[in-house]
Amino acid sequence: MSLNSFGHLFRVTTWGESHGPALGATVDGCPPGVPVTEAQIQPWLDRRRPGQSKATTQRKEPDAVEILSGTFEGVSTGTPIQLMIRNTDQRSKDYGEIAEKFRPGHADITYWQKYGIRDYRGGGRSSARETAARVAAGGVARLALAELAPGLEISGYMVQMGEKKIDRARFDAGEIARNDFWCPDPVMAQDWAEYLDWLRKDDHNSVGAVIEVVAKAVPPGLGAPVYGKLDTDLAAAMMSINAVKGVEIGEGMAAAALTGRDNADEIFMGPGGPQYSSNHAGGILGGISTGQEVVVRFAVKPTSSILTPRRTITRTGEETEIVTKGRHDPCVGIRAVPVGEAMMACVLLDHILLNRGQTGSAPGETRGRIGE
Amino acid sequence: MSLNSFGHLFRVTTWGESHGPALGATVDGCPPGVPVTEAQIQPWLDRRRPGQSKATTQRKEPDAVEILSGTFEGVSTGTPIQLMIRNTDQRSKDYGEIAEKFRPGHADITYWQKYGIRDYRGGGRSSARETAARVAAGGVARLALAELAPGLEISGYMVQMGEKKIDRARFDAGEIARNDFWCPDPVMAQDWAEYLDWLRKDDHNSVGAVIEVVAKAVPPGLGAPVYGKLDTDLAAAMMSINAVKGVEIGEGMAAAALTGRDNADEIFMGPGGPQYSSNHAGGILGGISTGQEVVVRFAVKPTSSILTPRRTITRTGEETEIVTKGRHDPCVGIRAVPVGEAMMACVLLDHILLNRGQTGSAPGETRGRIGE
């Protein structure tokens, strides 16, 4: 019952602080026989890596992943895979003031209260650097998915920054990798770029975001009611990411405004099995995947580390102000995109293994056939 | 790793189908010495019970809870508490058509595909009747909370039905128990009553809802980063409830639209410790409770069981239409209110025990003191 672990059969335990010597993930339960090498995982880390554009923190971390165990001659052996990422650019001096003051909206105060000790350097364990370990683990999950569910594709992107939402009519999947924001709307990408520039330089402020992660060609039958539902595990996975305050499946919160008539995804018979008139459900019914696209969205709050002074208290209870001078992302949501994808990969792989364990169905098979 | 269990130290396993002989919850890890009797738990079940007004399904179930183990002379012994609720009003004939057809937007098709067998009577395991077991378990959790964290209060209510949202300016806590909708806004309660009447009788339709659950006097220090965060566990708990499609903590999805300056809950020194200028965070920072109110919202989709015909397929793959004639709730969100409260109670108790286990702090104590 490690509280720094997630997953059932594919189980990931992350460890490490922002300014310690290293951080990483212990990945247990990977199927044997999967090609897993550092070179295959590194690209996912590179996508999340800070310091790549002015839109994200200027901290320079190579985030080079080292595999310390669990593979042999480039292939997984079924034993735990240790993924280690060294911290190299720890300018601790930036964080001096934070040792005594609590940043509003930050884990500083709660870690102190709970534990009576905290590694204040860069947020310690509460730093978004922890998500690098998730991305590494997600890289392993993707490699296993490539073997077990070859057509399955996971794609994350930003659909909202502050009050600015993308126009779904302009959605262009090819655009996502072309801008600094994983934005599928080229017009909005430009708008966001200007907004963020102003926000950072002139307004000394930060802003929230909404990320959407979609998985295509998800096998039907994944998810184990009622407390291991696919949507339950996705909600937990996304909510565990730093700064996330809301999670939606399919219609999400907007489902409240719909009627049953409008919300029903009607069913037809297609060549490869059931087809649906729509996907309000986000690909999950009763906690089990339908075979449609699995659609998850989550909201990331604006970082509390800003250059604008905020009122707070010190550890000794004195009232004061704080300005966070370190190198921080004006929109942490941007870097949450690869993290959300990684969590999706881990959850889907885990449920493929679970489903295979209980029902004996290989990915894409189902015990109950329709039309036979 | 039971997939029908939730919680870490206070661990609840539910079992049972809609139309089997009984359903219930196996509650493990309750602290010893807590007064726990059927009479104390029954009122919570009565609140969730169907057949109480025309706003909910007309199925008549007494939902009488029986304690089969884990107490002695009315007090918990620390051993598993078995809570059983018999099913009495199972008119299976209502469900004949569903044996062959899949209701759109319902778990029928996914259970069939995954398991190759399903108890189609009333939805079987996927029925909302499962939530009665949660409410019973939540009753035990509340009794333990009354001992361990005496001031803690949990209150759930509906804030939106369809597109109709309450006016927070009219919020009246006393009103919640006075109407059929757990609505804190008396004007909106009247509006909803008329709307639901029309929806059910004339429109043969159903509608979604948003429920908010608030816990007051939550001890600071609850939650165990990074995968046992308090908000992570709350998100999982709420998303596991039938028909829930979105979960929010504090500002929730709206946090995306805020800037860091606006979203920061500034900190002051009050007589009893830190005070905050606002509660955008919903009482949780870095996954750990601050001592502020913990605020969770979740969206319940409209039920797919409606009298309006919807297109679907049969088990043999033929296209057809379906009309669900059974006794169904036009707004299942109403009965989700006590369920959300129960989940909140279970999660908070669990984290009180976890925090006490790891840090040694009794509820309300913290290892890190401020201003001393």
Place this chain on the structure above:
Amino acid sequence: MSLNSFGHLFRVTTWGESHGPALGATVDGCPPGVPVTEAQIQPWLDRRRPGQSKATTQRKEPDAVEILSGTFEGVSTGTPIQLMIRNTDQRSKDYGEIAEKFRPGHADITYWQKYGIRDYRGGGRSSARETAARVAAGGVARLALAELAPGLEISGYMVQMGEKKIDRARFDAGEIARNDFWCPDPVMAQDWAEYLDWLRKDDHNSVGAVIEVVAKAVPPGLGAPVYGKLDTDLAAAMMSINAVKGVEIGEGMAAAALTGRDNADEIFMGPGGPQYSSNHAGGILGGISTGQEVVVRFAVKPTSSILTPRRTITRTGEETEIVTKGRHDPCVGIRAVPVGEAMMACVLLDHILLNRGQTGSAPGETRGRIGE
């Protein structure tokens, strides 16, 4: 992390006290599509049932199992199976003295110290009646094994009572069901009968025993190093049975006296794969089954509930004597035989599911082939 649960994917949670209204097992993770009926499980309970001979307690319990959930038309659905057994013959008056005094060698004192409350009637949760729930769960496991690993057979028997060990030269599997002791040695069975009669009637005493449980045709590849080893889980399963003080795999404690040359099970090539010259390992190497017989032994201590007075203290700390008058087994080891078999069944099924989940191998398949 229920502490009243065992198993990973096939997970059993037991509940109930000796003198409460009922006890049972919540079985989660059973594969769907397995024929499971009360009539099929009852015979296993009948084997464990007390009151069948003068060798065991005279308490009369029908131990009739009721399935409350998880099956539909006699077949498992993949949802939790609730197995309930009512207590009917609770002569609580027998246990009056125990309310105030602690029986030496019994859980009375530790339950009191730990929890500050105990159900003293018949030992409450610490009673061997709890094992009826294990046998019921084991019955479900056997039904699933019959589907998944058809040739697999589990057989338990007693090999030692007090200082009297069976003569393995006289081992006759057919004899096991013919006597009251599950004794495979007909000569020793007669000897034990006379000894136990004297022990109970004249000596007012009780005695320990050693039980051996063997599983044949166990698929190779079961067990998940290094903390989910097959032998680790078997050791935990057996040690969790009431009164068990030692567990052995294969040679067990005697392995200490062997040299590497003698202990090596040499390997040959047989028609169906590897064959071994011997089975010192008890069918498990490195925590993984070899395909040989899995052999487990465990020692059951003599019950502390005897008619001979023993010195003890009361709850108020006064020194006194105690004589346990209730209906107790002079050799609780006898009734542990079906319990040991049940635990073996649960552990093997669990590891078949786990192995299928991680490696994708159906029972009897292995990813690594030899001689191909």
Place this chain on the structure above:
Amino acid sequence: MSLNSFGHLFRVTTWGESHGPALGATVDGCPPGVPVTEAQIQPWLDRRRPGQSKATTQRKEPDAVEILSGTFEGVSTGTPIQLMIRNTDQRSKDYGEIAEKFRPGHADITYWQKYGIRDYRGGGRSSARETAARVAAGGVARLALAELAPGLEISGYMVQMGEKKIDRARFDAGEIARNDFWCPDPVMAQDWAEYLDWLRKDDHNSVGAVIEVVAKAVPPGLGAPVYGKLDTDLAAAMMSINAVKGVEIGEGMAAAALTGRDNADEIFMGPGGPQYSSNHAGGILGGISTGQEVVVRFAVKPTSSILTPRRTITRTGEETEIVTKGRHDPCVGIRAVPVGEAMMACVLLDHILLNRGQTGSAPGETRGRIGE
């Protein structure tokens, strides 16, 4: 449900292979505020380290532990502690023959069968090198125990090598650290030295052993019936150690030969609470510690890696012979002593945290008082 993890609240996940770059343990759930430094853990590793005498393998490993996370300024923060040990002396050439042949009595064949791939270098994951990670984790557990249960002492020693048992009349605790065998009997230590020398050099053989681990001043009330019993968890912990084939608590297997009259540990009232006339139970009743010494023994089989040829098969199914030339311990039981101690430390700490979580009792406190 990581299968490379053990423990409930104090949860240890080990990772790494014999000849990979490193191995280690991810320790989650350590209480905050515990002084934990590399210098404090290293001595425990030094005790287990190979190459220290001719009695153990000549592989030279410094086994230097590095703490990569979870501490700040030398004190635990409550976040995961990563303990890494680099492998430095990996003479892989020694292991060439093992790539194609399976050593009898070794995990070679089962890893191959299960996973279809194995890191044959030095046994990979099945190597006893994995136990270094346990010892490091046990070092952390000891530091936490020093804070939480200051008087608690854990001591392991060998009581049997081959057929040669110590004479308990000569038991001298001070002797344990003075010889190469953790032997408390100075006469037997000399006998073993000569025997082992002969066994290794002349007989080209290996031999088994029995280790006893005793914990003194264990608080009463530890252990959570019925599947988290203290003895259940100890049995699993010890059985998970490489080459262990049997585990005993208190009287162990010998309990079978006792009568109830002889086995009863009679209870008296002492100045500090209950006192017992004897300790047949090994300090555990009903799965809960009594406050007496907790006594565990386990048998370690002789290593299968010997210079004497044994018959076996190759991966292609050909029959052959094997001689294991590498650097191996003639009595692996010797190095299992510190490992058994480490497992005891981890289990006791875990149960102190669990007991505190559920019952609220600090170590040494109990909810039920006697004589008050």
